[in-house]
Amino acid sequence: METILVKGRYRNSRILVGEKLELLEEHLPEEEVYIVTDGHVKQLYGDELPDFPVYVMEPGEAAKTPGTVSHICQWLINEEAGRDAFLLGIGGGVVCDVTGFAASVYMRGIDFGFVATTLLAQVDAALGGKNGVNLDGFKNIMGTFNQPRFVVCSTAMLHTLPEKELQNGLAEAVKHTLIADKRMFNEIRERADDIIALDDEMIKKLVSHSIRVKSDIVGRDEIEEGERRKLNLGHTWGHAVEKTDGIPHGQAVSIGMVFAATLSEEKGLLKPQERQELINLLHSLDLPLQSFTPAEKVFQALARDKKRKGTHVHFVLMNGIGDVVVEAISLEEIGAFARTIEKNM
Numbered sequence: 001m002e003t004i005l006v007k008g009r010y011r012n013s014r015i016l017v018g019e020k021l022e023l024l025e026e027h028l029p030e031e032e033v034y035i036v037t038d039g040h041v042k043q044l045y046g047d048e049l050p051d052f053p054v055y056v057m058e059p060g061e062a063a064k065t066p067g068t069v070s071h072i073c074q075w076l077i078n079e080e081a082g083r084d085a086f087l088l089g090i091g092g093g094v095v096c097d098v099t100g101f102a103a104s105v106y107m108r109g110i111d112f113g114f115v116a117t118t119l120l121a122q123v124d125a126a127l128g129g130k131n132g133v134n135l136d137g138f139k140n141i142m143g144t145f146n147q148p149r150f151v152v153c154s155t156a157m158l159h160t161l162p163e164k165e166l167q168n169g170l171a172e173a174v175k176h177t178l179i180a181d182k183r184m185f186n187e188i189r190e191r192a193d194d195i196i197a198l199d200d201e202m203i204k205k206l207v208s209h210s211i212r213v214k215s216d217i218v219g220r221d222e223i224e225e226g227e228r229r230k231l232n233l234g235h236t237w238g239h240a241v242e243k244t245d246g247i248p249h250g251q252a253v254s255i256g257m258v259f260a261a262t263l264s265e266e267k268g269l270l271k272p273q274e275r276q277e278l279i280n281l282l283h284s285l286d287l288p289l290q291s292f293t294p295a296e297k298v299f300q301a302l303a304r305d306k307k308r309k310g311t312h313v314h315f316v317l318m319n320g321i322g323d324v325v326v327e328a329i330s331l332e333e334i335g336a337f338a339r340t341i342e343k344n345m
């Protein structure tokens with residue numbers, strides 16, 4: 001088991017990589033612990049959960065709503081949970097988001113922690129102190145910045161994860177290597193088979209690597225003014241593909257990273273061979289490289305994004321492998337570029 005300390009603006013968080021569910025109670029207060037999980041996780045691990053009251057939410061993104069947060073608060077009232085209560089989320093990114101938000105607002109804030117059970121939550125969603133829910137089609141439009149007391153990344157629990165969910169996490173883990181660590185990028189290339197087979201040592205290495213890259217960046221910029229934008233590599237295009245193709249987040253990010261690599265090559269920042277290495281790696285992890293929807297239509301979805309202001313986007317370009325630069329690029333330029341790749345396909 002490895003412990004990584006993440007420094008937040010208001011408080012620090014401990015990330016425990018590889019900690020076992022049985023040892024969870026060592027990190028919990030003795031009483032007044034309330035557990036939030038979802039139906040799948042309850043079904044798979046219900047018997048192993050510590051003996052505290054459990055709220056079971058619906059699995060999946062559709063339950064990431066203010067309604068679920070209200071239900072959890074009502075449940076806590078019924079349970080007579082006070083200011084000293086501790087809320088423990090056990091599940092993927094959705095459970096962690098909802099738990100973090102509910103804990104941040106119940107009685108103006110109670111303590112909380114997570115057991116992250118999906119690879120995506122372990123390498124990305126459960127870190128960084130963002131807790132949000134969706135409203136009226138706007139993702140994470142209501143939320144808080146608040147660090148959990150701890151995040152347990154239970155790599156043993158990944159063995160029950162469906163393959164598609166695993167891929168979601170792998171895409172974000174690859175993203176972290178592209179942002180900050182060429183050596184780890186090469187290691188994933190060499191050991192892609194071990195990763196897919198969930199070799200414990202390799203998965204722990206991958207998870208702790210991702211945590212270090214992300215927490216390093218978040219530590220420098222907790223509320224997204226500059227440095228944190230680097231974590232959006234592959235996401236500008238990826239979010240649009242997520243909408244047009246209706247595919248899971250990580251798969252869309254994979255396609256978004258290929259788009260960013262292609263644009264970076266066009267701008268002379270990335271060598272053609274480096275772009276090819278990325279494509280080969282994503283392919284070996286069985287991640288998609290191209291959207292079903294024509295690039296022109298993906299671009300239209302990108303341009304329609306209502307959260308954006310102005311005519312430019314902060315686009316994350318690859319500066320070789322292991323380094324990125326954020327550039328303000330006009331929508332016009334992205335549109336023109338999307339049309340050229342369309343022709344070359």
Ligand code: ADP
Pocket residue numbers: 038039040041044059060061091092093094095117118119120121125157158159160161162165168
């Ligand atoms: P995310 O992919 O953001 O982490 P979710 O919280 O929606 O999102 O989790 C994805 C799906 O995986 C959900 O259906 C959830 O119930 C399920 N799940 C979470 N953890 C496990 C696990 N260890 N084994 C099997 N299924 C899991």
Ligand code: ZN
Pocket residue numbers: 124172235249253
């Ligand atoms: Zn993402």
